[in-house]
Amino acid sequence: MGDAPVSVVGIGADGWAGLPGPSREALREAEVLLGGPRQLDLLPGGEVPGERRPWPSPLVPALPGILDELAGRRVAVLASGDPMFFGIGATLARVAGPERLRVLVHPSSVALACARLGWGSEHVRVLSLVGRPLDALRRVLAPGTRLVVLSAGAGSPAEIARLLTGAGWGGSSLTVLERLGAPDERVVAGTAAGWRGEADPLNVVAVECVPDDGVRPLGETPGLPDTAYDHDGQLTKREVRAVTLAHLAPRPGELLWDVGAGSGSIGIEWMRAHPACRAVAVESRAERADRVAANAAALGVPGLQVVTGRAPGALDGLPEPDAVFVGGGLTGAGVLDRCRDALRPGGRLVANAVTVQTEAVLAAAHAAHGGTLVRVQVARAEPVGGFHGWRPSMPVTIWNWEKGNDS
Numbered sequence: 001m002g003d004a005p006v007s008v009v010g011i012g013a014d015g016w017a018g019l020p021g022p023s024r025e026a027l028r029e030a031e032v033l034l035g036g037p038r039q040l041d042l043l044p045g046g047e048v049p050g051e052r053r054p055w056p057s058p059l060v061p062a063l064p065g066i067l068d069e070l071a072g073r074r075v076a077v078l079a080s081g082d083p084m085f086f087g088i089g090a091t092l093a094r095v096a097g098p099e100r101l102r103v104l105v106h107p108s109s110v111a112l113a114c115a116r117l118g119w120g121s122e123h124v125r126v127l128s129l130v131g132r133p134l135d136a137l138r139r140v141l142a143p144g145t146r147l148v149v150l151s152a153g154a155g156s157p158a159e160i161a162r163l164l165t166g167a168g169w170g171g172s173s174l175t176v177l178e179r180l181g182a183p184d185e186r187v188v189a190g191t192a193a194g195w196r197g198e199a200d201p202l203n204v205v206a207v208e209c210v211p212d213d214g215v216r217p218l219g220e221t222p223g224l225p226d227t228a229y230d231h232d233g234q235l236t237k238r239e240v241r242a243v244t245l246a247h248l249a250p251r252p253g254e255l256l257w258d259v260g261a262g263s264g265s266i267g268i269e270w271m272r273a274h275p276a277c278r279a280v281a282v283e284s285r286a287e288r289a290d291r292v293a294a295n296a297a298a299l300g301v302p303g304l305q306v307v308t309g310r311a312p313g314a315l316d317g318l319p320e321p322d323a324v325f326v327g328g329g330l331t332g333a334g335v336l337d338r339c340r341d342a343l344r345p346g347g348r349l350v351a352n353a354v355t356v357q358t359e360a361v362l363a364a365a366h367a368a369h370g371g372t373l374v375r376v377q378v379a380r381a382e383p384v385g386g387f388h389g390w391r392p393s394m395p396v397t398i399w400n401w402e403k404g405n406d407s
Contacts, residue, residue: 006067007076008083008092010106013182013202015042023104027076034066035078038202043078050076063095082108086128086150109204110148112180116187117206124148129156134163139272139300141169142217147207154201161195164207168215175206218299222246222269229295234262234288236327236352239378240396245269247350247374247400248323252276257321259311259339260284260328264292264304267325271301278303280318284310284329312338320344326351330358336365343403353397362399371401 007026012018019027027033030050033040040052056062067075083089085108093101114121125140128150137160140147149160157176164172170193178186178200188197192207211217218224223242229235236244244266248256250273258267261281271277281296281304283289289308296304307314312334324339330353339349349371353359366373377395381388 005102006092006096006100007074008079008089008101008103009076010079010081010083010087010104010108011039011042012081012106012112013179013185015182016044016047018106018181020104023106026102026104029074030076031074032070033076033078036080039078039080050074060091060095063091067096080109081106082111085110086126086130107181109150109177109180113148113177113204113206116177116180117175119146119206126150129160133297133302134159135297135302136300137163138167138298139275141167141209141211141300143209143211145209147205147209149205149207151199151203151205154199154203157197157199157203157205158195160205160207161192164192168212169209171210171212173206173208173210176203177206178203180204220272222273224265224269224299228299229263229265230291230298231263231265231295232288232291234328236262236265237378237393240352240376240398241265241269243374243376244325244350244352244398245273247398248325248348250274250277251322253278254322255279255319257282257315257318257324257339257342259315259324259326259335260330261292261306262288262327264295264306266327267292267304268296268299268301270323270325271296271304272299278305280305280307280321282307282309282311282314282318284308284314311335315339315342318342321347323348323350325349330361336361340369340401340403345403347403349399349401349403351399353399354394359397362397365401366399369401371399374398374400 009023009026027048033050033052037054079087079089082105083103089103110126124146126148129152130150161174172192174192174195175189176199179202222245223238226238250270252274253276256270256279258279258281261283264281267279267281270279281292283292286308289306293306296302311329315338321342322344326339329335351362353362375395375397377392379390379392382391
């Protein structure tokens with residue numbers, strides 16, 4: 001990168017007029033200005049004489065080459081609003097190193113939206129649809145929750161309204177804030193079910209969540225109702241699922257392998273535990289793999305990666321996991337050993353068995369490697385004539401093992 005720092009300058013819809021002195025000075029002094037075409041067009045030609053280069057698409061793979069080419073030159077990068085909030089600033093810090101950046105912030109569109117609405121920003125959940133799937137919105141729907149959604153374009157408000165209405169949240173208030181900070185700023189309010197408006201491409205959407213009558217919002221903790229999943233019987237049942245997730249212990253940023261995923265419930269609830277949790281679901285049957293992907297989208301974690309194939313071969317090339325759950329394929333040759341070997345030091349492996357044969361596999365693994373064995377059985381009250389009695393389900397044996405630094 002050379003000795004010259006890269007100035008990352010936040011700019012709003014009001015353009016040059018809204019920039020403070022230090023931001024203007026950085027742009028005036030730059031030999032090369034990088035940004036989107038819309039952002040570059042906001043700069044006056046006479047006062048900002050540097051060479052203007054619009055970003056290529058896709059951007060991120062091209063960044064190292066661009067920065068190497070411009071090494072030693074004075075470079076300014078334009079960013080919408082706060083460069084470090086869903087902006088190019090964090091990407092540049094990762095690629096070039098934070099010590100090479102001089103970041104000059106501008107109020108973000110989220111800050112401006114909260115100011116217009118009178119919302120405390122610390123109580124608002126923020127999502128971005130820029131390069132991200134719309135179904136992620138489903139994960140955060142809860143009564144009274146306030147959302148600010150960074151739109152991907154003019155069509156985003158209508159897409160958000162359709163999703164909310166179809167999911168049973170059509171009574172939610174929906175406010176579209178266009179060109180925030182510009183002289184022609186506009187705010188349009190309504191409900192998701194009643195939304196019919198057109199939007200400016202530069203918009204954010206504020207949502208105050210209200211469920212329709214009869215809608216039962218899902219909880220935050222593991223153990224969603226079994227009815228939340230489409231399945232063919234291959235489903236880790238609610239109570240066992242909650243115990244299994246407790247043993248897996250999801251932590252922000254960690255990666256899970258869900259091997260023999262069935263309906264995908266373990267991987268899905270792992271990802272629902274925290275926005276930064278990641279999971280790969282491995283399922284040998286194509287129709288079940290499709291069902292896993294559909295369940296993940298419906299439950300707000302469309303980022304779940306689905307691999308169709310049989311373990312252990314299907315595990316080759318997958319990123320190193322922090323935790324592994326084996327819910328199917330335990331009797332397959334080498335499956336458990338492959339999962340153990342793949343774990344990072346300190347990683348957790350949890351495997352569930354229902355049959356005598358798979359329970360024997362776990363008993364042997366426990367004898368060889370230690371860990372803990374737990375047996376869980378759930379009984380449900382069901383009618384017996386005019387009374388009720390307890391009908392037990394099949395017991396589930398759970399092996400929980402943690403990889404040491406010397407394993």
